[in-house]
Amino acid sequence: MIPATFDYIRAGSVDEAIAALTEHGDEAKLLAGGHSLLPLMKLRLASPEVLVDLGRVDALRGVCELDDGRLSIGAMTSHQDVIDNDLVRQHCGVLADVTRKVGDAQVRHRGTIGGAMAHGDAASDLPAALLALDGTVMVQGPSGRREITAADLFVDYLSTSVNDDEVITEVRVPKLDGNWGWNYQKFGRVAQAWAIVGSLGLVKRANGSIEEARVGLTHMGTIPLRATAVEQALAGTSTDGIADAAEHAAEGTSPPTDLSATSEFREHLARVLTKRALQAAAG
């Protein structure tokens, strides 16, 4: 478990990191919490020549409220700090709840929200949550800053629309008012592992009916997905319709087959877990 030789650059600022990325191009990789990249390097499945470490860029840590009413979470904020953050708990508790199910305690203390988005693993929990929240990431590169919606961020298996010379600096999520309920059904083989399938249900209730429903699916394709057919079927209906609506959960997905599940079983699980998530979220 010894990685191939690499050079190490400790970035003191985002600008230094961008400069290093610009200089080394696709030979360089950003190091955040290291809980995906370093194992890949130790298994020699990845061997970047240069690591640019963001660990000392303190400006990338912490949570604040934006003028437009959203929350901004610094990309290098650890999962545990997201879980413990008062603003997150008060205004976007769903993010804290999903983050609580990421990995194990060690991963949550070292891994970062920005790193999870940059890795873009459809099997990890946070990308689907960002998608369901209609969140965004802010990226910064040589030509300035831009905001990427979650829908545009995840483009293919472990691949995002962030350019090689760009750094994710923030993750932005909306505040949810008190009418929203949520539940994340993470279904895995063991307590601390990736989900075989995960379904995050978010339900906004008004006058006894469902005003809006959103469903984020984990590990149902090469990228995180929304169960849009379920969402459409539920908009404006009563909670009695959840079971029927959830039957559409696997539509438009192309889940993988692996040792834990066939694609057929994943589709079945998506339906069951979406039903359970939405019923709990609406309840």
Added chain:
Amino acid sequence: MTAVDTPTGSIGVTKLRKEDARLVTGRATWTDNVAAPGALHMKLVRSPMAHAKITAVDVSAARERPGVVAVYTGADLMDAWKTSLPSVWQVTADVKEPPHWPLATDKVRHVGDGVAVVLATSAGAVADAVDFVDVSYEPLTAVTDMEEALKDEVLVHDDAGTNRCYEYAWDSGNLDEVFDRADVVVTRRYINQRLIPTAIEPRAVVVQPDPTSGGYVMHSATQIPHILRIQLAIVCGVPEHKLRVIAPDVGGGFGSKLNVYAEEALALALAAKLGKPVTWTETRSEGYQATIHGRDHIQDLQIAATSDGRILGYKADIKADLGAYLQLVTTGTPMLGAFMYPAIYKMEAHGLKITGVFTTKTPTDAYRGAGRPEATFAIERIVDDLAAELGMDPMELRRKNWITHEEFPYDIITGLTYDSGNYEAATDKAMAMFGYDDLRAEQQQRRASGDPVQLGIGISTFTEMCGLAPSRVLGSLSYRAGGWEQASVRMLPTGTVQVITGTSPHGQGHVTSWSQIAADALGVDFDDVDVLHGDTSISHRGMDTYGSRSLVVGGYAVHSACQKVIAKAKRVAAHLLEAAEDDIEFANGTFSVAGSPDAKKTIQDLALAVFAAHDYPQDMEPSLDAEATVDPENFSFPHGTHLCAAEVDTETGRVIIRTYVSVDDVGRVINPQIVEGQVHGGLAQGIAQALYEEAVYDTEGNLSTGSLLDYYVPSAADLPHFETDRTETPATSNPMGVKGVGEAGTIASTPAVVNAVVDALRPLGVKDVRMPTSPRNVWEAIQAATNGGAA
């Protein structure tokens, strides 16, 4: 059988483990920590193919890499071996024992088979350099399925002429008559899946040339320093007295370190060849390919019974996947279960056939339980299936057929003599703890209401044979070693005691338990006893630790050596107290003269007296030290009743164990906390087979579960609360009445859990769920049953 009296002294009392302070504060000495200045780091070039001819190995580029000192191919090193790696159990006269060289020369036979070895000055340099060894392979067809292998269309070992390593067939009683007479015959095929032992500490070895002796000191993460020394002396041609093997702190084994591995032979041969220390530690993924696997049996069973539930006999046709080579006990592992298919049940006849099969997979060998978990799983599963067939309560069926406590000693149909046991007592206790009737009522309720989460109840009334001892019996089975154990006791002049044991603990707490045995026997303080082990220069004789033998044989040896010390001390006491030896009484460490309570000497007084040696009996040597080699007359037979209540989510296939009760009878207990720890760990490992773990190969022979990412070892978060208790029915084959506990939990728990899962799903038509009973396997079994197919 009656329970033993309340123990006095140190035995039977929980003492905190002497080992733990250093283990939990990071001050243990693991093999990988052993400082060997100037050591060369070794790494093997391993085959990425399951089956291929080696057509060329080009090491020239690797030799030029920074830090590389030497690179050797298998052919380069053939002159280093006096013989191939050992297989010690010649199970049949015509067993095929193809050579197993530390590095492959002609062809590779499993993914991970060693092809070349690189030595470099650092771990990083050697990790970089192995990729520069260029091996040319001519691919051959992989054979991963035992039944395919038995067609002999592709041979793993060409010279053997067949993939059938051996066939062992044996029956007793009038089998045909019994099956003709039976009202009911239940036929089942069970798949006992392949498992990977996964000890926390990976395998590691360090060999240092010893200028003092002109020989070598080997540190190895092994369970068997004594056996390893003998075998490596033979394989490498190093004189036995020039090889010192040390097993320092060893972080678990479960059988995976009960072996003589290629890397150990290579490290010794290369240290000899280069005159430098050589160090090697496997990575986890490397270990998953190159350290033995366990289980992997196909078990075709038939059980015959009368309509009122009397078991008449069984036929068991067992195919055991041995993998590509014979490791130390590969052939014998299925044999350790061969005798145990009757379990606790009385019957008239049995028939057994074991076929050992070569495949292009990692070799299998003894994994916690070794043969007995396989047998126990099959028999306890089919007894449950028989109960379902008969419409009987599965516990009622067991009660009707088991050996009652009045019937011991009892000769079972396979010829073993069970010396003692009380299945009724353990079962009654377990049933009361479990709340069996209430759970059955809840089960009926859930079935009636069509609850998506069904409840199942699983039973395992297991027994096992352990304490690998009777050397004559082992000899009669063509096992090429004995089963005795050795201990010595040194009475130091200042009154403290050293015990030297031939067992080799790797987590079991022998230092603590053996201290308790010696303290209790000698009447000295627990803290005044230390236990030395795991170094062939300190403990010169031993048969090491496996098969739940350490206490039953090794602890007995400590007890026996202590009795010899006491006998010697008694003579010295009589001499010094000027009394007849027959008048000397010994209790709590003090020798006194009967009727003269003031005339006494403590055992410490006597240790000092013989050290000074100014005054001692003419006809004895001035020493109280003693050694003992014991060879018990029989195996020991722990038993118990395990009950599992499992909730099965029929929508997702998820199994959650709600209640797990175990009542084990491991005979007399030395340290209750250590016993409980062994039971907990054993349960975890057995439940892991039932619910989580499986080593999977694809059809090309690649290990698909090549790391802990895909091979699901459960953590504490995945396991239920264990409700454990005991009964104590002493063994009669040793004077301490102990039976061994290292494997009981693993053997018992797997069928208890799977029986519960199947019990939950029977109303859906499910008759079996393939292990592990993962969500996928449960869901697929439900799909198959409800779609009209067989589960």
